[in-house]
Amino acid sequence: MEEAKWYVVHTFSGYENKVKVDIEKTVENRNLQDQILEVAIPLQEVMENKDGQKKSSMRKIFPAYVLVHMIMNDDTWYVIRNTRGVTGFVGPGSKPVPLTEEEMIALATFMGTPQEKVNFAEGDLISVITGAWQGTEAVIRSVDAEKQTATIFIDMFGHETPVELNFTDIKKVQ
Incomplete structure (x- = not known):
């Protein structure tokens, strides 16, 4: 057969x-x-x-x-x-x-x-929804789809400091 x-x-x-x-x-x-x-x-x-x-x-x-x-x-x-x-x-x-x-x-x-x-891209305006930076709005500078993270810059003591956040910690601002 x-x-x-x-x-x-x-x-x-x-x-x-x-x-x-x-x-x-x-x-x-x-x-x-x-x-x-x-x-x-x-x-x-x-x-x-x-x-x-x-x-x-x-x-x-x-x-x-x-x-x-x-x-x-x-x-x-x-x-x-x-x-x-x-x-x-x-x-x-x-x-x-x-x-x-x-x-x-x-x-x-x-x-x-x-x-x-990935629903986030470089240049997107996002709002941080959890953690130490909750309520902060920033522009995404880079996205790592594999790690599911986005990097934004936060102003700390007059210096721009990169902060890497998980996709679950941010949402797009409409």
């Missing part, structure tokens, strides 16, 4: 969830669980900072694409190709090309790494 592989299916934008549900229903109705094993929408956790609060949300890594773990044959090809919202398989012409093991490992690694969404 042939080995199941992961294939990339192109969908209309915004139809990813509907395509996933429709394929899963068809698999159940036609009893194809042994040929179409899994349908997945690659998602990644994104950390966002809104008004000093960290919020986590899931984002589609590849909008308009769905991954299908299946054994490729005429029946499975037909089911996928004729699902409403599917525009085709990824591959040259009409021949679907499975993802390589290296591509799957890279994708799994990428999906498991939360990405930080």
